[in-house]
Amino acid sequence: TLSLVDNLFYGCDTGLVGASGVSVVTSANTFQYCIYGINAGDSTYSSFQDNDFFDSDYGFYTTDDSFYWCGISGNIYTGIDYPIYIKGAQNNFGIENETMHDCIDGITLWGSYIDNVTLDNVTIDGASGNAVYLQFCRGIWMTNLTLENFTYGVFMENWAGPMLIDATNFTGGEWAIHLEEPSLTMTDCSIAEMASGVFEYSNLYGSTLDIDTSNTYDELPIYVYFNMSDAVATGGETYCLVVIESSNFTMVGFEVNGTSDIYLFNSANITITNSTINTDVAVESGADYLFKGNTFDNVTVSFIDTTDNVTFTLNAFLTEYSFEGASDVSNLNLNASDYGNYWHDHDGIDEDYDGVGDDPFDVPGSSVGYDYLPLMTDPVEYIVYIDILVPSDGDVLGSIANVSVNITILTGFYYEGTVSTNTSITVNGTEIGSGGEGEIEFDWNTTEHADGMYVFRITATINSIDEFSEEIQIIVDNTAPVLEPSIEDGEATADSSPEWRIDASDELSELTWIAVYLDESEVENSSVSGQSNYIYFTLSLTEEGSFELCLSSMDEVGNTATMNLTIYYDPSNPELSSPQDISYLEGDKGNTIAWSANDTTPSHYNVTVDGIPRVDSAWNGSDIVVTVDGLDAGDHTVYIEVYDRVGQIAVDYVTVTVISLSGPDINHPSDIEYPEGSSGHSITWSPDDPNPDTYIIFRNGSTIESGDWSGDPIEIGIDGLAVGVYNFTAFVNNTYGFASQDAVFVTVFDGTTPTINQPGNIWCTEGDTGFYIVWYPDDDHPSSYQILRNGTSVKSGPWNSTEENVSISLDGLDNGVYNYTIIVEDVGGNTRSDVVVVAVEPDTTVPTIDQPNDMVFDEGDTGFHISWGPFDEHPVAYEICRNGSLVKSGSWNSSSERIMIALDGLGAGVWNYTVTVTDAGDNTASDTVIVTVQSTTTTTTTTTTTTTTTTTTTTTVPPGDFTVLFVILGIAAAAAVIVLILRVMKKS
Numbered sequence: 001t002l003s004l005v006d007n008l009f010y011g012c013d014t015g016l017v018g019a020s021g022v023s024v025v026t027s028a029n030t031f032q033y034c035i036y037g038i039n040a041g042d043s044t045y046s047s048f049q050d051n052d053f054f055d056s057d058y059g060f061y062t063t064d065d066s067f068y069w070c071g072i073s074g075n076i077y078t079g080i081d082y083p084i085y086i087k088g089a090q091n092n093f094g095i096e097n098e099t100m101h102d103c104i105d106g107i108t109l110w111g112s113y114i115d116n117v118t119l120d121n122v123t124i125d126g127a128s129g130n131a132v133y134l135q136f137c138r139g140i141w142m143t144n145l146t147l148e149n150f151t152y153g154v155f156m157e158n159w160a161g162p163m164l165i166d167a168t169n170f171t172g173g174e175w176a177i178h179l180e181e182p183s184l185t186m187t188d189c190s191i192a193e194m195a196s197g198v199f200e201y202s203n204l205y206g207s208t209l210d211i212d213t214s215n216t217y218d219e220l221p222i223y224v225y226f227n228m229s230d231a232v233a234t235g236g237e238t239y240c241l242v243v244i245e246s247s248n249f250t251m252v253g254f255e256v257n258g259t260s261d262i263y264l265f266n267s268a269n270i271t272i273t274n275s276t277i278n279t280d281v282a283v284e285s286g287a288d289y290l291f292k293g294n295t296f297d298n299v300t301v302s303f304i305d306t307t308d309n310v311t312f313t314l315n316a317f318l319t320e321y322s323f324e325g326a327s328d329v330s331n332l333n334l335n336a337s338d339y340g341n342y343w344h345d346h347d348g349i350d351e352d353y354d355g356v357g358d359d360p361f362d363v364p365g366s367s368v369g370y371d372y373l374p375l376m377t378d379p380v381e382y383i384v385y386i387d388i389l390v391p392s393d394g395d396v397l398g399s400i401a402n403v404s405v406n407i408t409i410l411t412g413f414y415y416e417g418t419v420s421t422n423t424s425i426t427v428n429g430t431e432i433g434s435g436g437e438g439e440i441e442f443d444w445n446t447t448e449h450a451d452g453m454y455v456f457r458i459t460a461t462i463n464s465i466d467e468f469s470e471e472i473q474i475i476v477d478n479t480a481p482v483l484e485p486s487i488e489d490g491e492a493t494a495d496s497s498p499e500w501r502i503d504a505s506d507e508l509s510e511l512t513w514i515a516v517y518l519d520e521s522e523v524e525n526s527s528v529s530g531q532s533n534y535i536y537f538t539l540s541l542t543e544e545g546s547f548e549l550c551l552s553s554m555d556e557v558g559n560t561a562t563m564n565l566t567i568y569y570d571p572s573n574p575e576l577s578s579p580q581d582i583s584y585l586e587g588d589k590g591n592t593i594a595w596s597a598n599d600t601t602p603s604h605y606n607v608t609v610d611g612i613p614r615v616d617s618a619w620n621g622s623d624i625v626v627t628v629d630g631l632d633a634g635d636h637t638v639y640i641e642v643y644d645r646v647g648q649i650a651v652d653y654v655t656v657t658v659i660s661l662s663g664p665d666i667n668h669p670s671d672i673e674y675p676e677g678s679s680g681h682s683i684t685w686s687p688d689d690p691n692p693d694t695y696i697i698f699r700n701g702s703t704i705e706s707g708d709w710s711g712d713p714i715e716i717g718i719d720g721l722a723v724g725v726y727n728f729t730a731f732v733n734n735t736y737g738f739a740s741q742d743a744v745f746v747t748v749f750d751g752t753t754p755t756i757n758q759p760g761n762i763w764c765t766e767g768d769t770g771f772y773i774v775w776y777p778d779d780d781h782p783s784s785y786q787i788l789r790n791g792t793s794v795k796s797g798p799w800n801s802t803e804e805n806v807s808i809s810l811d812g813l814d815n816g817v818y819n820y821t822i823i824v825e826d827v828g829g830n831t832r833s834d835v836v837v838v839a840v841e842p843d844t845t846v847p848t849i850d851q852p853n854d855m856v857f858d859e860g861d862t863g864f865h866i867s868w869g870p871f872d873e874h875p876v877a878y879e880i881c882r883n884g885s886l887v888k889s890g891s892w893n894s895s896s897e898r899i900m901i902a903l904d905g906l907g908a909g910v911w912n913y914t915v916t917v918t919d920a921g922d923n924t925a926s927d928t929v930i931v932t933v934q935s936t937t938t939t940t941t942t943t944t945t946t947t948t949t950t951t952t953t954t955t956t957v958p959p960g961d962f963t964v965l966f967v968i969l970g971i972a973a974a975a976a977v978i979v980l981i982l983r984v985m986k987k988s
Contacts, residue, residue, distance in 0.1 A: 002025070008032075009034060010033060012031075014034065014035065015038060017041060024047070028051065031052070034057075044070065048072045052075070053080050053083065059080040060085070073098065075099070076098075088114075090111060093117060094117070099123045102125075103127050106124035107119065107132045113136050114136065115138050127150040133155045137156075145168040147173070150173040153177055157180040158180065163185070164187075165186045165187075169190045170190070177199050179199055179201055181203055184207075189215045191217045192217070204265050221236070224244070226244045244266065249269070257278045263282050264284070272290070273291075280300045283302070283307055285307055293314045295378070304328070310329050311333040313333075335373045335374075340373035346361045348361060356375060356376065386405065386406075388472055389405060391472070396476075399447060401443070401446050407423050420462070446476045446478060456474045477559065481504045481509075490565075492646045502516065502534060507531070510529060511530060511553060512527065512529075513553065516552075518539055519547055523538075544571060544572065545600070549564070549565040549567050550563070551563040574649070584656075586658050592625050602619045602621035633690055660736060663738035666686075671747070675750070676722065677752075680719070682717045686713040688711070692711040695708075695709040698730075721746065723827070728743065729741055750830065754832040756776070758834050759774065761836055762839070764841070765843055766813070775822050784824070785806050788821040810838055810840075819835060846924070848870065849871070849915070850868060856931075856934065857934070866931070873895075873919075874921065875894060888901055
């Protein structure tokens with residue numbers, strides 16, 4: 001015995017290989033990333049339990065014969081293509097308590113033969129192929145399996161049996177079981193959520209099946225009838241109904257739903273009756289199948305292989321249906337001797353109301369054929385026929401209309417209930433009559449309803465529940481036609497034989513005639529049609545005057561319209577008088593013109609004064625009086641036009657003279673401006689007065705022209721004036737001694753732009769002096785100037801004379817480029833400018849400076865100073881620092897100027913005096929003078945025996961490079977020694 005416990009087999013070709021004669025016990029091992037986890041070979045009396053298999057091709061595998069008396073249990077397979085794969089002549093082993101996830105085929109038993117195998121309490125979840133695959137197997141006992149998410153739950157083929165499937169759950173697959181030559185007993189199984197169905201069938205000849213109703217599909221029992229004969233089965237609701245190799249068998253009262261077809265295989269004399277079929281039906285071979293009194297809803301009936309004598313009668317195909325493979329059926333009958341079936345898409349007629357269509361129904365589909373006796377109603381229902389006898393669809397009704405309808409009830413052959421009928425007749429929902437079954441007739445008063453289109457509906461309510469209706473559209477019309485003549489009431493004509501037109505229209509009905517009468521005598525009476533029409537008519541008029549015209553029309557319902565008009569025959573122009581001309585003083589009131597006028601058909605008149613409309617008024621035939629007050633002085637023409645309704649006209653005109661009491665009207669020409677020296681300028685006045693006399697023109701108060709005025713415009717030339725403003729005033733008089741005046745101001749301005757020379761651009765060095773820009777502007781009327789430097793005004797003033805120049809100094813400019821712009825302006829506002837660019841170059845010459853010697857003197861000495869003589873063309877400033885601190889500064893004004901600093905008061909020590917000079921270009925030069933101030937010290941020493949006095953002068957040596965010369969003169973006398981040390985310092 002080989003025992004393997006708690007090992008890891010990782011990435012192996014084969015984790016464990018069994019062998020004949022070796023008993024293997026494996027437990028708690030892990031097999032991962034192997035081709036074969038365990039290859040059991042022909043192991044016997046072995047146990048493979050509680051192992052874990054991951055991510056491998058095969059979990060438990062053997063293809064050797066003689067694998068028997070072994071147990072496979074408690075293993076878990078995850079991501080294994082084939083968790084258990086056993087092929088060959090194997091027997092007497094068990095598979096139990098196994099768990100498999102995500103595989104191709106869960107358990108594969110492929111024998112020649114595999115016998116006596118138990119599968120118990122196995123869970124397989126996620127098999128892209130088969131959860132259990134069996135081929136050439138027998139004695140396979142499957143209990144308590146849980147199979148989920150697969151293509152096939154159990155796939156059996158090639159003589160697989162006898163087998164038992166008990167207490168097994170199938171969920172979420174394509175097919176639960178594939179049957180091929182099976183010998184199968186199936187009990188207490190639960191099947192749910194199959195995409196295609198419970199069973200897939202292949203070669204069921206010679207099968208042995210025992211599948212009872214303890215098995216369910218989606219919680220309803222599964223009905224599988226195998227080898228039934230001479231029996232009747234009464235069923236209930238199911239999702240699976242199968243009949244295999246049975247005879248003389250009748251099924252009654254089933255309700256079959258879902259995706260799993262009704263499957264009838266190789267049987268004879270099979271009847272399905274009084275059932276509700278809501279799934280497809282498949283018939284494979286056999287003979288004498290009868291479908292009678294069933295309801296089909298959205299089904300496909302398929303015939304597989306050769307089948308004889310299939311009959312459908314008294315069935316109801318309520319919704320979509322189809323027949324496939326009908327050519328494989330010998331003698332497909334779609335009706336028995338007396339009755340066919342009800343087809344939802346049959347739209348035939350049944351004129352005698354016997355429940356059978358008058359014409360055969362060609363059932364859709366290849367080789368299906370005709371139902372020669374199609375039923376007009378579902379056999380278990382009833383049909384209601386509603387006939388509207390009067391009125392007809394589209395009828396136009398008016399006044400009192402007759403209504404007649406008939407209600408016929410036809411019950412189906414299997415209808416067992418009673419029928420009570422309540423019929424209502426409505427127009428647009430308002431009831432106008434009622435009754436029951438049979439004929440209903442009455443008169444309807446249409447005047448109780450408004451004109452218009454109505455839905456005329458008959459509604460039959462059966463057993464107070466089901467409603468059947470039929471409707472048509474009718475028109476109610478109790479309104480007469482509308483008349484529209486081409487003339488209006490009061491129409492006037494000068495034509496003795498006028499031709500006019502009358503149009504008639506009716507919104508709802510057809511017209512029948514249009515008639516015309518003149519003074520009650522018929523002129524025209526014509527038959528017409530359509531809802532709108534017209535006629536022309538001609539009158540014969542002989543005497544001037546009025547006439548009564550009557551127009552009339554009637555529609556098809558009998559509604560009549562009448563219109564009465566008065567017309568006038570007027571062949572003459574209006575009569576109009578001619579009043580005398582008039583005159584009045586300007587401002588007078590109450591001035592009128594009166595005309596006498598007369599006509600048969602007076603209409604209106606128009607009055608104009610001097611062509612301008614003054615009165616536009618209706619005329620009733622009386623005299624016409626027009627007020628002419630308020631006219632301007634002068635002659636005016638008052639013109640009148642008088643019209644009658646025919647359009648005939650009479651005219652007259654009167655001259656009205658208005659005498660003026662004021663001066664002439666005079667316009668005001670615009671003031672004038674023009675440039676000095678230009679030409680073509682003049683002033684034109686256009687005064688107006690009916691009585692012109694004389695005129696005078698003044699310029700600045702002085703008369704420059706006068707004369708007689710005939711009423712024409714007055715023009716005077718104004719060229720040649722000097723610059724300035726002038727007042728030109730015109731006086732005009734009329735013969736009544738009244739005068740008017742107007743003044744025009746003429747401004748003559750300087751229109752000539754000044755001229756100016758253009759000095760050249762200037763270059764100079766920073767600090768240079770004596771540079772100027774000089775301009776010489778010229779103009780006859782100078783005024784002012786302004787100079788801008790880089791856009792900023794730096795100089796401005798009056799420009800008084802052409803001989804005057806304008807200049808500006810350039811001294812003191814720093815390094816840079818400057819834009820000097822001059823603008824000169826004359827008295828006319830004309831300007832001229834010029835630009836001069838000034839480039840100031842930087843001062844790059846470094847100042848020079850002399851180098852005074854370093855100095856040495858004793859502390860307390862006075863009169864010492866340092867004097868420097870710097871030189872530069874553009875001096876600016878200097879600074880003197882003592883030991884780095886500023887002690888003096890100031891302007892450096894000239895190269896002849898010396899820079900000095902006094903040294904009085906310095907204490908003993910060494911002092912660094914540095915001068916720095918700066919020119920206009922910021923160039924600098926410096927020089928340093930070292931000043932050494934010496935201190936003087938006196939020392940006295942006294943003893944008991946000898947007194948020595950020593951006087952020493954000490955000069956502190958400053959740091960630096962210098963030469964020291966010691967001269968020692970030693971004179972010894974009276975114990976006194978004088979040492980003299982002289983130091984001479986020379987600046988290097």
